[in-house]
Amino acid sequence: MALDISIFETIHPSRFLSFTIPNPDPSHSSPLIRIAILDSPLQPPTPSSSSLSAPNVAAMFVPxxxxxxxxxxxxSGHLQLLLSSPNIQRLILIGQQAIVDDPNSPSIYRRPIDSDCLNNLEMTLKPLVIALSPKDYFKYGNLEVPILSYEDNVISSLVLEKCVGNFVGEMLVEDVEIESTNQKREFRRRLRFKRMPNLVQTEIRIVPKTVHCLDSVEIGGNNNIEFSPDLGVLVHVYLVPMVASLALVGSWIDERFQVGFRPKALCLGVGGGAVVGFLKTQLDFQVVGVEADKEVLRVAQKYFGLEDGDFIQICVRDGMELMEKLACGDSYCEGVGHIEPQFDVIMVDLDSSDLRNGVSAPPLEFVRKDVLLAARSILCESGIFVINVIPPSRLFYERLVHDFREVFPELYEIDVGNGENFVLIAKALPTASSISDCENNFLKKLRLAISGAYMESMKRI
Known part of the structure; x- marks a missing residue:
């Protein structure tokens, strides 16, 4: 059936269509080109003199x-690409039709060196891109449709496993080599969810086993080199500032160590377990990790070095429900047993599964007064509540801060500096900060374990 181009003359919020056409270059491996068109779920801004020249349609060629x-x-991936491109109401995605891989063969990617063939494809399909653009786009003097490029730091990748969790849905584990700024080759292991493809849920550093020269290492190469997790360093961009927040209660934690107690942390959202493992191995914490999806925990234990044993307890359940359960005096958790409901720190790393406004954290249902009151009640008197925030808007962040102020007497924040994440820190009681206490043994350990820059950038709000 022939495609009616007229259906693309106007924007229809959230409309997604895809189709294939013959590849104009028969030398390519795929005989078909896939075209996908997505209109933004957000209402376009009202035209004004300052916005008439701003593009509201763009095309992107798949690497x-x-x-x-x-x-x-x-x-879902297309939606994230669109929402990360400001002012775009329609994104046209063009690429070769993916060839169905043999399920028994590994999925390997290596960054191509020659881009001439892609440039030729752009020129050939330029009339089609114009035909797929809404009519209103050309009313304000636009003659060309901008071509967006997708770039990231991945040099090569190998998918280790794809699986399905009851809560998170489809996910994959992959080893990647990324560009490094220190002239040393850098290898990572990542966990990604299909519902949010461009958000790396967990990322850890990996090192090759029994290899002394990194020049011979190749992701997915024929040498079958195995990698081991390096749990002594945090590489995910917002995890270091989350851990840096412990400087706010450094004196209290140091006192706990001096009297023979391990400080206790409750981590909601385990993922691959990077923070859980770091708190235990590098800072000698006793940790309770809570993850809603049992399959995620299996992946974490198999690929990311997560251990459930001495000083680490892992619960499979909803984190909000567990906090409210502990706050009500019920300290029994199935599969774990008794949990002492007093923590020195609660760390929350949960993202929203609603993609209509892009990537955001925490979920809206988490920021309820009863949930925050439950969190405060299971903190010790000098405890802190630490949460990773990806605000979809400034209004969202301001409302979040307002809700926290109604429950906690003191708030601090760390700007991660990536244009997306903030770490919000709430104190159970208004007490003097110990960040400047340089003689504190715990602070010395903390500074050795992470960069001190985030400790210094913490500010009261």
Whole structure:
């Protein structure tokens, strides 16, 4: 059936369509080109003199060899690409039709060196891109449709496993080599969810086993080199500032150590377990980790070095429900047993599964007064509540701060500096900060374990 181009003349919020056409270059491996068009779920801004020249439509060509990546082959990935491009109401995604891989063969990506073929494809399909643009786009003098480029730091990748969790849905584990700024090759292991493809849920550093020269290492190469998790360093951009927040109660934690107690942490949202493992191995915490999806925990234990044993307890359940359960005096958790409901720190790393406004954290249902009151009641008197925040708007963040102020007497924040994440820290009681206490043994340990820059950038709000 022939495609009626007229259906693309106007914007229809959240409309997603895809189709294939013959590849104009028969030398390519795929005989078909896939075209996907997504209109933004957000209402376009009202035209004004300052916005008439702003583009509201753009095209993007899928990087060669990444056609099957969820980021480019799914509607959720397409939506994230669109929402990360300001002022775009329609994003046209163009790439070779992904070839269905043999399920028994590994999925390997290596960044191509030659981009001439992609440039030729852009020129060939330029009339089609114009035909797929809404009519209103050309009313304000636009003659060209801008071509967006997708770039990241991935040099090569190998998918280790794809699986499905009851709560998070489809997910994958992959080893990647990324560009490094220190002239040393850098290898990472990542966990990603299909519902949010361009958000790396967990990332850890990995090192090759029994290899002394990194020049011979190749992700997915024929040498079958195995990698081991390096749990002594946090590489995910917002995890270091989350841990840096412990400087706010450094004196209290140091006192706990001096009297023979291990400080206790409750971590909601385990993922691959990077923070859980770091708190235990590097800072000698006793940790209770809570993860809603049992399959995520299996993956964490198999690929990311997560251990459930001495000084680490892992619960499979909803984190908000567990806090409210502990706050009500019920300290029994199935599969774990008794949990002492007093913590020195609660760390929350939960994202929203609603993609209509892009990537955001925490979920809206988490920020309820009863949930925050439950969190405060299970903190010790000098405890802190630490949460990773990805605000979809300034209004969201201001409302979040307002809700926290109604429950906690003191708030602090750390700007992660990536344009997305903030770490919000709430104190159970208004007490003097110990950040400047340089003689504190715990603070010395903390500064050795992480960069001190985030400790210094913490500010009261």
């Amino acid at each position: 060669k060899h990444r056609e099957s990546d969820w980021l480019f082959s799914t509607e």
